Amino acid sequence: MIGERIRELRTAKSMTATELAKAADVSVGMISQVERGITDPSLETVRRIARVLDTPVFSLFQDVDAEPVAVVRRDRRMDIRSPQGGIVYQRVSSGAGKIEVLEGLLEPGAASSDTGWSHPSDECVVVLTGRLVVEVDGTRYDLKTGDSATFDSRNPHRYLNETSKPVRFLLAVTPPSY
Template sequence: MMGERIRELRAARSMTATELAKAADVSVGLISQVERGITDPSLETVRKIARALDTPVFNLFQDTDLERVAVVRKDRRMDIRSPQGGLVYQRVSAGVGKIEVLEGLLEPGAVSSESGWSHPSDECVVVLTGRLVLEVDGERYELKPGDSGSFDSRLPHRYLNETTKPVRFLLSVTPPSY
């Protein structure tokens, strides 16, 4: 689905795969494989492609056939992986509407990004299992199961797992953005 959407957005902008690859600083082969559904790109690659297409990340996952009720089956969720590994997001929401909901799994010792990252949204994170460190604008907040943290995503932020066990969490982002 994402590959088809990227191809659709690229064509709407009259871009060739080569032009998109250059703008996103990735290989033409990778763009081709993603568009044909052969490979799933990393989260960092998805962000680069979204920037090159001048569209929010969520728009790459959006189904253009809007349904009145969108159901996402657990076994049909799309995985989004961090480029250095250690973090996997599964999109729980359908990719349409004004909110994006992700289920995250952060491996022991892993971080969501090497440094704080910002985008024009609001986020709310809820820890399901394990302990998560939420870092926002240089301040750290330790969250345990059932704890949540809400913040303005324009502030640099990231998630850290400083324990020896994986941490699972739900992340809601509104509006969906990159």
């Protein structure tokens, strides 16, 4: 679905795949593979493409023909990976609503990003298993299984796993924007 949305937005702007690739600083092959559904782009690649297409990141994941009740089967969830490979998000929500729900898996010693990231949303994170450090605007919050944190995503933030075991968490973002 993301590839179809990228192609749709790119062609609406009368932009070639080569122009999009150059402006987003990714290969033409990557754009081609994403648009054809052969590969899933990293979260950083999605952010770059969204900037060039002048659209919010969440709009690339929206299903324009949404059903009144959207069921997302566990084995059909979309993966969103960081370029460093330390974190994987699976989209739990359908992508057609006003809230994005993701299940995150953060590997030992990994972080969701090198530095804090901000976007115009609110987030709520709930730790399912393990320990998670939530860093918001330079302040660290140590969360254990069952703990949660809610914050304004316009403040630079990131997630860190400073343990030797993976941490799983649910993340709700509204409006969707990553």
